[in-house]
Amino acid sequence: MKKLQQINLVISIFVLSFCSFGCQAKDYVYDPVIVRDCDVVWLDELDVSKVASGYGSTQRNLSIDRNPMTIAGVVYDRGIGTHATGEFNICLDGESSRFKATVGIDDEVGEHKASVEFMVYGDGVELWRSGVMKPKMPAKQVDVDVSGVKHLKLVVDEGENNSYDHADWADASIEIAGKVPVAINTSRPRPYILTPKPGLQPRITGPKVFGVRPGNPFLFTVTATGQRPMKFLAINLPRGLSLDFATGRITGTIEKEGTYKVKLAAENSLSKNSRAFTIKAGDTIALTPPMGWNSWNCWGCAVDDEKVRATAKAIVDSGLINHGWSYVNIDDCWMVKLNSDDPIVGGKTRDENGMILTNEKFPDMQALTGYIHGLGLKVGLYTSPGPFTCQSYEGAYEHEALDAQKFAEWGFDYLKYDWCGYGTVSKGKTLEELKKPYQVMRRELDHVKRDIVYSLCQYGMGDIWEWGEEVGGNCWRTTGDITDSWSSMSKIGFSQDKCSPYAKPGYWNDPDMLVVGQVGWGPNLHPSNLTPDEQYTHISLWCLLDSPLLIGCPVEQMDEFTLNLLTNDEVLEVNQDSLGIQAVPVFKDATRQVWAKKMEDGSTAVGLFNLDGFVKQKVTVKFKNLGINGDYVVRDLWRQRDIGVFSESFTAVVPSHGVVLVKISEKK
C-alpha cells in the first residue's frame, strides 16, 4: 500500500503541475496542502477539527491514538482516524461526483472488543452502510455516487458497544466536478424548553406509595412544588412515625406490619393541596423506581466528598428535591485502590479488623451521609462482590458481612453491587454461579437494621430480569454501560420489551443511568451528545420503562434545559405510578415505535417515537392496540396541556429522534 502511494505521489505531482488551472488553486486553503489529483479532494485535506469523535480528537493520516493507520494488517498513508460515535459533515453543494474510502477498525485496539458501523448519507438519504465491523476484519470499500448531493454526512456509529471503537476512514476521497467541498461544523440543535414552570400554589409530588420494613428506620420526605414557606401535614400516620411540619420529613419506625392509608397535605399562604399516600410496612421496599443521582456518568473515578456534597446541596437549591429526586449515590472509586500507594493508609485497603477503608477523597463517610440526610435526601454506595471493582478498587469478596454492617453503620440507603472483579472468582457463568454473589450479599443486608435498596449490576447476564427478584434485588441492570450517543441510548431503551413482564413494585429493570446534562466519566465533562429531542426521548422512554432514574451529571452545573427536562411532574408520574407496570411496544415499524403503559388512574401513558435521524414523521397510536375504544382525552405530558378528544386513534407529528408523550384518559 505504501509503495502504491509513492507511485501515486509521483503521478500526482505530475498531474498537479500539468492541470493546475482546472484545479482552481485559489479555492484550496487546506493545511497542509498535500499532493493530490486535481479533481480529487482527500478527506484529510479538509478541516478535520470539525469532525465530532466520541473520544480523543480526530487525526489526519493517523489512527485516533496517533499510530500509522492500519486495518487488518494493511497500512494506509491517508485518511482520518476517528472514534465512534463520530460524525463528519461536508458541504458538497451538488458539485461532487463520488465518495470513496476504505474503512475498518484500526489494529491498534488489539484484543479489545470493539465494534463499529460506518454509514454514508447524502442529503439525509442513506447511501452506504458497512454493517457491524469488528477488529481484524478486512477493510470494506465505499464507492458511492454523490452527484447532486449538497450535504454529505459520514457517520461512525458504535456497533454493539462503545469501547475501543477506533474507526479509520482510510484512502478517503471525494471526486469533484466543480466547487471544492467544505467541512462544516456538526451543528448542535438548540435546546428548547417544553415544561411549564410549576405554579406558586402547593402541589404534592413524588410517589403515592412507600414501602418500609417493620422495625427499620423510616425516612421519607414529602415533596411539593409551590411558594415557600410551606407547611406539611399528615393525617393518620401509623404509630411510631412523626412528621416535621417545616421540612416534610417523616421519620421514626413502624413496628407492625400492615398497610397504612395516610393523607398528606402541603399548605402555603395561597392554598392547600392534599393527596392520599399509602405506607406498606412489610418485606418489600422501593415500591416505585428509585429517583436520584449517581456519580459515575459525570465524574467516574474523579468523584470526591466535595463533589458529592455539591450535588446534594444543588438537588435542594435547584428545587429538584421538590419533584421527588431523593438518592445521592457514590459509584466506584471511594475505596482504596489495590496496590496503590495511598498516602493516608499506606496502601492498606482494610483495617486490622477487616473493616473497609475509604481513600483520601472520602475522609469521613459518616459525616458525608449525615450531611446528605440532613438535607432530607438519601445516600447510596457502590461495591463489587469480587475482590476488586471495575476500576480495581477494594471489593467485598469474603468481607460481605463486614461491609454490609459498615454500610449500614455509615448510614447508606442504597447499594449498587457490580459483578466486575467477581469474574476472577466465579467458576463459570451458569445461572447458579451468576446468582451466588448476589444471594450472599442479600443475606448480609437482611441482617442489618436498615432498609437498603439493593441494585444488582451485572449487565444483564443470564437474563437477570428472570431471577433478579428471586435473589432479592430491587433493581437489576439489563444491559452494558450506556454512553451519551443516540445509538447507545436508543439501542438500550428500545430493546427493553423482553424484560417488561418482570417489573413490578419493589423490582425494577434498570437500563442504566441517565446521560443528560454534563457527562464525562472523569474529571473533564462535556455536554451530553444527545440532541434536545434525543434527551426528551431518553427521559420519556426511561419513565415509560419504570426505570430507576439516576441523573448522571453534576447538579450544581445543571443548565436550565436539563433542569426543565427533569422537573416535569406529569412525566415523572409515569415513572412513579403505583401500579408499576412497565411499558410495552404496541406498534413498531422501521423508524417508528409506540410504547404504552397502564396507569393507576385507568389512563394509558403513551410514547410516540420517531427513530428516523433526519425527518419528522407522523406517528399514530390506534386505540384498539391499547385495548380501549370510544372518546378519550389526549394530554401532552411535556407541555402539560390537553390536546383534545379523540376516538379510534391519535396521530402526532414527531421530530426526528424525538417523542410525543401523552396520557390518554377516558372522557368523563
Ligand code: GLA
Ligand atoms: C461498571 C458499571 C458502571 C459503573 C462502573 C464503575 O462499568 O456498569 O455503571 O458502575 O462499572 O467502575
